[in-house]
Amino acid sequence: xxxxxxxxxxxxxxxxxxxxxxxxxxxxxxxxxxxxxxxxxxxxxxxxxxxxxxxxxxxxxxxxxxxxxxxxxx
Amino acid sequence: xxxxxxxxxxxxxxxxxxxxxxxxxxxxxxxxxxxxxxxxxxxxxxxxxxxxxxxxxxxxxxxxxxxxxxxxxxxxxxxxxxxxxxxxxxxxxxxxxxxxxxxxxxxxxxxxxxxxxxxxxxxxxxxxxxxxxxxxxxxxxxxxxxxxxxxxxxxxxxxxxxxxxxxxxxxxxxxxxxxxxxxxxxxxxxxxxxxxxxxxxxxxxxxxxxxxxxxxxxxxxxxxxxxxxxxxxxxxxxxxxxxxxxxxxxxxxxxxxxxxxxxxxxxxxxxxxxxxxxxxxxxxxxxxxxxxxxxxxxxxxxxxxxxxxxxxxxxxxxxxxxxxxxxxxxxxxxxxxxxxxxxxxxxxxxxxxxxxxxxx
Amino acid sequence: xxxxxxxxxxxxxxxxxxxxxxxxxxxxxxxxxxxxxxxxxxxxxxxxxxxxxxxxxxxxxxxxxxxxxxxxxxxxxxxxxxxxxxxxxxxxxxxxxxxxxxxxxxxxxxxxxxxxxxxxxxxxxxxxxxxxxxxxxxxxxxxxxxxxxxxxxxxxxxxxxxxxxxxxxxxxxxxxxxxxxxxxxxxxxxxxxxxxxxxxxxxxxxxxxxxxxxxxxxxxxxxxxxxxxxxxxxxxxxxxxxxxxxxxxxxxxxxxx
Numbered sequence: 078x079x080x081x082x083x084x085x086x087x088x089x090x091x092x093x094x095x096x097x098x099x100x101x102x103x104x105x106x107x108x109x110x111x112x113x114x115x116x117x118x119x120x121x122x123x124x125x126x127x128x129x130x131x132x133x134x135x136x137x138x139x140x141x142x143x144x145x146x147x148x149x150x151x
Numbered sequence: 152x153x154x155x156x157x158x159x160x161x162x163x164x165x166x167x168x169x170x171x172x173x174x175x176x177x178x179x180x181x182x183x184x185x186x187x188x189x190x191x192x193x194x195x196x197x198x199x200x201x202x203x204x205x206x207x208x209x210x211x212x213x214x215x216x217x218x219x220x221x222x223x224x225x226x227x228x229x230x231x232x233x234x235x236x237x238x239x240x241x242x243x244x245x246x247x248x249x250x251x252x253x254x255x256x257x258x259x260x261x262x263x264x265x266x267x268x269x270x271x272x273x274x275x276x277x278x279x280x281x282x283x284x285x286x287x288x289x290x291x292x293x294x295x296x297x298x299x300x301x302x303x304x305x306x307x308x309x310x311x312x313x314x315x316x317x318x319x320x321x322x323x324x325x326x327x328x329x330x331x332x333x334x335x336x337x338x339x340x341x342x343x344x345x346x347x348x349x350x351x352x353x354x355x356x357x358x359x360x361x362x363x364x365x366x367x368x369x370x371x372x373x374x375x376x377x378x379x380x381x382x383x384x385x386x387x388x389x390x391x392x393x394x395x396x397x398x399x400x401x402x403x404x405x406x407x408x409x410x411x412x413x414x415x416x417x418x419x420x421x422x423x424x425x426x427x428x429x430x431x432x433x434x435x436x437x438x439x440x441x442x443x444x445x446x447x448x449x450x451x452x453x454x455x456x457x458x459x460x461x462x463x464x465x466x467x468x469x470x471x472x473x474x475x476x477x478x479x480x481x482x483x484x485x486x487x488x489x490x491x492x493x494x495x496x497x498x499x500x501x502x503x504x505x506x507x508x509x510x511x
Numbered sequence: 512x513x514x515x516x517x518x519x520x521x522x523x524x525x526x527x528x529x530x531x532x533x534x535x536x537x538x539x540x541x542x543x544x545x546x547x548x549x550x551x552x553x554x555x556x557x558x559x560x561x562x563x564x565x566x567x568x569x570x571x572x573x574x575x576x577x578x579x580x581x582x583x584x585x586x587x588x589x590x591x592x593x594x595x596x597x598x599x600x601x602x603x604x605x606x607x608x609x610x611x612x613x614x615x616x617x618x619x620x621x622x623x624x625x626x627x628x629x630x631x632x633x634x635x636x637x638x639x640x641x642x643x644x645x646x647x648x649x650x651x652x653x654x655x656x657x658x659x660x661x662x663x664x665x666x667x668x669x670x671x672x673x674x675x676x677x678x679x680x681x682x683x684x685x686x687x688x689x690x691x692x693x694x695x696x697x698x699x700x701x702x703x704x705x706x707x708x709x710x711x712x713x714x715x716x717x718x719x720x721x722x723x724x725x726x727x728x729x730x731x732x733x734x735x736x737x738x739x740x741x742x743x744x745x746x747x748x749x750x751x752x753x754x755x756x757x758x759x760x761x762x763x764x765x766x767x768x
Contacts, residue, residue, distance in 0.1 A: 083527075084520040095544030095744040101704050118543070130520075132528040133704040139548030140539050141530035148525045150515060175605050203604045208630035212597040215590065215627070219598030222588045223568070225605045245591050355586035355602075357565045357609055366580045368571075368589035 080150045083130020087121055088142040094118035098134035098143065107134055153334040160300040161186035161327045163335070164230070164256060164320070167304035169196045172339040174225035175203040177216035179235060182268040183324040184258035187230040200341055210235040214242030214255075221251035222367040224347040224354030226308050230256035232324070233274050234265060236282075243317060244283030248369030250384075252311035254304065255289075256320045258327035261465075261492035269492025270324030270415060275469035278321045279443045286381055288388045289319040290395065291442040293413040297331035299440075305336060310395060312350070314387055321442060323465065325415040325494060388444075397440035398449055402428065406435030408508050409453050411474050412463040413439045415494060420463045423500035430501075432509060442470070450477040457482060459508035463500055464488045483508065533559045533584050540578055542649075544744020546734030547576055549701040550643055553711040554614070555583055557718055567610040568602050570595040572624075574616040575649040593624025596631035599638045610721055612639040617658040618648045621683040628683070635692025635726040639717040642684065642729065645736040646755060653739035657681040660758055665739070680758060684731045688765040694726035696765040700733045700756075702748040713763075725767075733759050 085106070092114060099107050104127035109119040121134075121143075130147025158166065165187045168176065173196075178188040188206060196202035207213035213229045220227035231239060236257045246253060257278065261271035278291050290310050292303045300322060307318040348356055358364040371377045399417075402424055403409070412420040417438040427434040437453060439446050454460065459482055462471040468486035475484045487503035489495045533555035541547045558567055564585055571579040573592035580587035590598045595613035603611040620628050620642050631638070647665055648654040655665040655672060658680050662671040672680070688696040695717055699710035710732055717728030733755050737747035 082515055082520055084517050086521065091538050093543035097544050097702070097744055097748070100745065130525075130527055135528040136704045136707045137549065137702070139541065139543075139545055141534060141548065141552050143528070144526070144530070145528040146520045146522070146525040147527045148515070148520045148522075175601060177601060203601075205600070205604060207597065208626055211594070212600075212627050212630065215594035215597035216601035218590070218594070219570070219588060219601035220605050222598070223602055223605055227601070227605075241591055242594070249589075355568045355588055356606075357567060358584065358586045359565045364580075364584055365586045366589070367587070368580065370577060370589055 081129050081147060082150055083128040083145060083147045085123055085128055085134060086144040087123070089114050089120040089122070091140055091142045092118060092120035093140055094120055095139060096121070098138050101133045101137045103131065103133065104128060152337065156333055156335060157330055158297060158333050159186055159328060159330050160297045160322065161258065162190045163297045163301040163333045164304050165190040166194070166335060167301035168228055168254070169194065169200060169202055170336050170338045171305035171308050172200070172226060172341045173202050173228055173308070174341055175205070175220045175227040177205050177207050177213040177220070177227065177229050179207050179210045179213050179231065181232045181235045183260060183270070183327050184230050184232045184256065186327070187256065200338065202341065210238040211242065214239035217253045218242055218246050218249070218251065221246060221253045222249070222355050224351030224356065226342070228254040228256070230258065232258045232260045233262050236274065236277070240283035243289070244285050244287065245369050246317045247287035247289065248285060249367050250315040251317070251367070252308070252315050253317050254307035254311055254320065255317060256322060259321065259323040261490065267492040268324065270465065270494060271490070271492055272323055272414060272416060272465040273467070273469070273490065274321065275442065275464070275466060278319050279445070287384060288391070288443050289317050290314065290391055291319045291321050293321045293440060293442050294326055295414050295417045295438065297326070297329065297333045300326060301333050301335060314391060316387065321414070323415050392444040395441060396444045396446050396448070398446035399438040399440060400449065401436040401438065403435035403437060403453060405433050406453070406456065407433040407458055408504065409435050409437060409457045409460045410463055410500070410504065411437045411439070411450065411460060411470070413442065413470065416463045416465055419495060419497050420500055422497035423504065426497060426501050427504060434504065445473045445477070447473070447477040450474055454478040454481045460484045461504050461508045462486050463495065465494060466490060531556050531559045533564055535582055535584050537581050539582055541575060542738045544735065544737050544747065546645070546701045546732065547643060549707055550641065550732050550734065551579065551582055553701070553707060553714055554612070554641060556711060557715045558585065560715070561718060563610050563718070566608070567612070568606070570598045570602070570611070570613040572613070572615040572619040574619050576614055576616060576643065577650065579614050593619050593622070594627055595619065596624065596627040596636070596640065600631050600634070600636050603636055603638050610718060612641060614641045615643070616649070617642070617644045617646065617656045621657040621681050625683070629687070629690070632687045632727050632729065633690045633692045637721055637724050638727055639721055640727065640729045641714070642731040643734050644731055644759060645734040645739070647736045647739040649736045649739050657683070660754055682759065684729065684764060687729050692727055693729055693765060694767045695720055695728040697729070697763045698731040698733060698759060698761050700751070700761055702735065702751065733761065
């Protein structure tokens with residue numbers, strides 16, 4: 078059975094830590110980091126391997142900092 | 152070949168604008184200049200040249216349509232009269248700040264406030280000293296005949312694009328409404344899209360792959376950059392002073408007394424000069440054609456030659472300040488004028504010259 | 512699953528979403544969580560998908576999005592407060608072959624620019640108006656807007672908007688839908704993925720209308736202002752759903768085919 082796996086890349090220096098992406102993710106992949114970026118924001122980060130590449134987080138990110146990849150696995 | 156017509160000043164301006172290759176006119180009715188838009192609407196320039204004519208919902212909208220059109224490198228113009236020009240000042244300041252070319256006609260009526268619909272020259276300060284907010288200058292042309300109403304439409308666009316600066320044609324209700332014969336230039340073609348891109352590479356014509364995006368704005372939140380922008384604006388105004396000062400000197404060679412007047416006041420002052428010369432007084436007339444840049448140098452030169460200077464203005468005396476700045480304290484400079492829409496008669500000017508300058 | 516590395520997933524052929532090149536690389540100047548960024552992005556994505564970057568001229572307003580031209584990688588003009596529809600009118604009349612849109616906030620569009628907005632809509636100018644309604648003047652520090660809700664606090668209605676003395680919030684979009692010049696009038700939001708997808712479809716429809724010379728399309732996006740509302744971004748989105756949406760209900764208001 079074909080399965081879909083995904084991954085996100087977050088431009089952490091441009092992330093403002095607004096958290097809008099967090100409830101948008103159906104797989105609970107994203108959380109705010111305990112670390113801060115150069116502007117002092119706790120940036121969003123991927124915390125597990127459950128991403129399906131659905132793009133919800135990227136679509137709702139006001140700053141457009143999330144890039145999404147998706148791959149079919151046989 | 153030139154075409155000879157009998158026209159109102161307002162109509163001559165409108166016809167000349169079409170012939171100068173204007174792309175768009177945006178206006179709002181106000182007396183005494185409504186013939187400009189009426190003429191354009193009746194002429195259907197869209198069929199003649201493709202020129203757009205639109206009646207806006209207000210003078211504020213009209214000047215901002217001019218801003219939008221000028222931002223695209225198009226030859227756009229508007230016209231109004233004093234209260235309407237006051238409403239346009241915000242837009243004019245933005246246009247000056249964003250360094251856009253356009254032509255604005257003010258057919259001046261008496262003020263302040265709603266004032267009167269009769270001719271006046273009481274918008275000199277507003278026209279030459281700023282008008283809106285910020286340190287900026289308009290290039291100001293003052294026609295004194297229907298012929299110049301026509302000629303300055305084309306000259307206005309030429310100067311506006313040369314300096315990327317708004318050009319104001321400061322007329323008045325008399326020049327706008329009177330009919331005279333006028334020689335009209337042949338139709339100039341409007342710029343093609345290719346010519347616009349070549350002639351105004353800064354214009355917003357759509358960002359193509361081979362250039363950076365073009366942005367038209369008067370905003371720069373960086374004070375250092377904003378100051379540099381202001382410095383470059385001022386340098387441009389000094390360039391205008393160097394290159395574009397225009398005036399007409401009538402009977403000034405042997406003059407012992409001088410009248411300085413523009414527009415309608417210059418016409419009646421010319422008659423006064425004739426009357427005074429018939430009485431045996433050597434009086435000359437200096438008619439500024441550009442009010443900014445002001446013909447300071449020639450007035451300063453004549454101040455060394457004459458015994459007194461009278462400015463004739465249909466106002467409480469506004470241009471007189473620039474004449475006095477040019478003259479210093481070398482000779483007496485006095486003002487004669489009528490307000491509230493009254494045009495002085497040549498004999499009134501003769502009397503004032505006697506009272507204030509010759510006998511004074 | 513466990514035998515696939517992140518490197519294997521992050522290959523160009525697996526790319527499914529990245530920020531459009533029609534947004535510049537400059538970091539957006541908006542507050543964290545502000546809907547402006549998302550609204551900017553969907554407009555630029557539509558232009559990219561329609562391949563009309565080289566034919567589009569945008570008009571930026573005064574307000575938080577005054578610097579929209581720093582972020583939108585297209586030719587743009589910055590208008591005086593409220594005057595964007597006048598600029599857009601002239602640009603479209605002089606360039607009927609170009610795509611022209613304004614991007615305006617509620618103070619710009621529904622207060623100082625009411626006349627320009629109504630008359631551009633009523634003339635049926637063949638343009639797109641994107642209207643961001645967050646019920647407040649954000650840029651100047653959170654003052655009351657024409658769209659501020661009854662009882663809502665702002666820096667100039669610190670005890671809440673009293674409609675007896677401060678007037679009622681203006682549903683300008685409903686008003687605009689009454690005008691015969693408008694072809695498509697809709698109210699959208701961008702706080703969830705589903706809303707963003709729907710809003711983008713509306714923006715696309717608006718630009719397609721312009722392509723077909725159908726008349727004026729007006730897309731309101733009800734948005735948040737967490738700084739002005741003094742809430743966290745997520746809380747402000749919740750507050751928007753609970754308070755803004757009942758007064759400004761989402762959905763198409765007018766669709767003329």
